[in-house]
Amino acid sequence: MSNNKQIKIASAAYIVMHSCKRKNKRDKRWWVTQLYKSRDMYSGSTLLADLKFQEISGQFQNFVRMSSQHFELLINMIGPKIRKLNTRLRMAVPVKERLAITLRFLATGDSYTSMQYLFKVSEQLISSIVPETCRALIEVLKDYVKMPSTPEEWLLVSEQYQELWNFPNCLGAIDGKHVARQTPINSGSEYYNYKSHCSIVLLALVDANYNFIFADAGCQGRISDGGVFKHSTLYKRLQSNDLKIPTARSLPGRNQEVEYVFLGHEAFPLSKHIIKPFSGTHRKGSLERIFNYRLSRAKEL
DSSP states (O other), rough: OOOHHHHHHHHHHHHHHHHHHHHSOOOOOOOOOOOHHHHGGHHHHHHHHHHTTEEEEEHHHHSSSSOOOHHHHHHHHHHHOOOOOOOOOOOOOOOOHHHHHHHHHHHHHHOOHHHHHHHHHHHHHHHHHHHHHHHHHHHHHTTTSOOOSSSHHHHHHHHHHHHHHHTTTTTEEEEEEEEEEOOOOOOOOTOOTTTSEEEEEEEEETTTTTEEEEEEEEEEEOOOOHHHHSSSHHHHHHTTSSSOOOOOEEEOOOSEOOEEEEEOEEESSTTEEEEEEOOSSOOTTTTHHHHHHHHHHHHHH
């Protein structure tokens, strides 16, 4: 083999080896990107402070869906459970930002990718912050949603309804709320609702002071409020007379005894303890129209 041919082969081998070496060499990555480094100048904490300063205009409540007083109360309750320590390499995300990130996600359903630019926290970290904070919220608030367990406790609810809404013998208002969600894989139209988007249904029973006393979440959006109610533990306990509902009593100024009831809308089944508006249209001043108005007024909490 000639010297020239040997030189060409050696040169080609060197080029191939050098190319392979360059391919295997990865580009250096930033430990913290420039976006997150600027947290010192403006971060989620700064945003919350600005919104709190403008609380009188409702901007803070619109952002996290609660007042600053309730926000601070939640911080005190879950702080010890989600607080992280600073390290030599980076500063931990404060509790208030962790809570704000979670509340903003729950209120809007915004993507983690979008929220990382708002709070200057990485998408990967947000994906761990939200579940962790939700678990802490469930743990500290689980006893706040409590259904009355004795006739005396139900009577307190009824007294508040009569005092605040002038509707006697009422034990609560039932309604459903569609919560938008991404379509699960291979679910077909299972979660597709009448509003033309995918959702799950939150069924809730509230008292006269806007407090939840029962909640059921997760049923597919295609199911009506009445259908969700029939699959709930509330309905099953109502059917088995396990709710400890007080015995019937007469209305103010009347002698005939009337059962205690829950207020629902047209989708709910009319029964001994559930009432709903009269269907159709009714002339002004008619008893049906007056009843519907009074029921709607007591139910629209």
